Amino acid sequence: MATEQLHPETTQPAVEEHGHNDNVTHLFGRVIPLPVYTVVFITLAIITLIEVIIAELPSGFLGTVLLVGLSGIKAVLVVLFYMHLREDSRMFAIVLIIPVVMAAISVLFLATIPTGNY
Amino acid sequence: MTDATIEAPHEHHHVASDHEIAARAENLKMATWLFLASEVVIFSVLIAIYFLFRLEFPERVKEVHETAGVFLVAINTFLLLTSSWTMVMGLRAISKDNRQGLIQWFSFTAVLGTVFLGLQFVEYNTLSAEGITLYGDSFGMRFYAPTAFHGFHVFIGVVWSLLVINHARKGGYSKRDHIGVEVFGLYWHFVDVVWIVLFTVIYLL
Numbered sequence: 357m358a359t360e361q362l363h364p365e366t367t368q369p370a371v372e373e374h375g376h377n378d379n380v381t382h383l384f385g386r387v388i389p390l391p392v393y394t395v396v397f398i399t400l401a402i403i404t405l406i407e408v409i410i411a412e413l414p415s416g417f418l419g420t421v422l423l424v425g426l427s428g429i430k431a432v433l434v435v436l437f438y439m440h441l442r443e444d445s446r447m448f449a450i451v452l453i454i455p456v457v458m459a460a461i462s463v464l465f466l467a468t469i470p471t472g473n474y
Numbered sequence: 475m476t477d478a479t480i481e482a483p484h485e486h487h488h489v490a491s492d493h494e495i496a497a498r499a500e501n502l503k504m505a506t507w508l509f510l511a512s513e514v515v516i517f518s519v520l521i522a523i524y525f526l527f528r529l530e531f532p533e534r535v536k537e538v539h540e541t542a543g544v545f546l547v548a549i550n551t552f553l554l555l556t557s558s559w560t561m562v563m564g565l566r567a568i569s570k571d572n573r574q575g576l577i578q579w580f581s582f583t584a585v586l587g588t589v590f591l592g593l594q595f596v597e598y599n600t601l602s603a604e605g606i607t608l609y610g611d612s613f614g615m616r617f618y619a620p621t622a623f624h625g626f627h628v629f630i631g632v633v634w635s636l637l638v639i640n641h642a643r644k645g646g647y648s649k650r651d652h653i654g655v656e657v658f659g660l661y662w663h664f665v666d667v668v669w670i671v672l673f674t675v676i677y678l679l
Contacts, residue, residue: 393566397559401552404673408548411678420679427674431667438562438663445500451507452514459518466526 396437403430490651499653506657510664517668520620521675527616528679534613539677541604542597547677550593551669554628557586558666565659571649573642580639583662587632594625617676624672627665634658 403426410419410426436442441449490498528535560582567575598618601607608614638658641647647655 393559393562397555400555400558404548404551404555407674407678408544411544423674423678427670430670434558434663434667434670438558438666439660444503448503448507451504451511455511455514455518459514459522463518463522463525466522467529 392437396433400430400433492650495651495653499656502653502657503660506660510660513664513668517620517623517671520623521671524616524620525675527612528675531613534611538601538606538613538617541606542601542677544677546593546597546600547673550590550597551673553586553590553593554666554669557583557590558663560586561659561662565652565655568642568647568652568655569649573645573647576647576655577639577642580635580642584632584635584639587628587635590628591625591632594621594628620672621676624665624668627668631658631662631665634661 407423407426410422413419415422435452441452560579564576564579564583567573567579601617606614606617608618635658638647638655641654
């Protein structure tokens, strides 16, 4: 049986189906496959383990770049899959990205000011 | 005497249409994202203050890292990541009309959040015993302000999760309307993302 629902982004009717696949849940215009959540969780745990190992090893600039990169990957995974930004309205992404970019630019600007001058 | 009955206005229950529920959900989510954007600004300031100190006094930070170690904080990171997973599993449960599943998964989330706070308390005690206090030197405030502010957010999250569980126990939320669960999920995952950044900037770099 199919029931008509509205997609939150497009406000167009979306079709919801029940009982065909136990591993997939249909929300209002959203599909949540069970394995994705668990795969993301395992990925996050493995990356964290790698981060801890890198931090414990004697490493210089390369280690810093790796740690920042891995941290960024973890944050993006959570935002895209757990906070559903991957399929939600793009306006939500814009609302999040603007302050993040502004903050990053501000910090980089402050970091360039010579020590003791702020 | 007439047998007429007067029907109270509140007896006319308005049943929200799918369109109304979807529109309400989108509005609430937008409001939540705007709130989270303001939180980004606050946490950015706190992290920037620490980061600039880190650039200026790398030796002091290295001393603290050697004193504190990363084991306890790594455990806490795993706890918070796991709590995010239990959170989405709870959301998935209610989206399948499984209210009991929601209660169980969110109970795990609340327990994991509480254990996180307990371990953070242990960490603070350890650091304090090593002389790293709020006003001990210029490092203290820069370390405790962002981590404690984050801990406060976890505390709010634990209380919020208990409220959601209580509402679910009373029959609240359904497959059709569970925006309250989604909004709380956004908040909790945001707290998780902030910790991912704090863990790297403060404890690993």
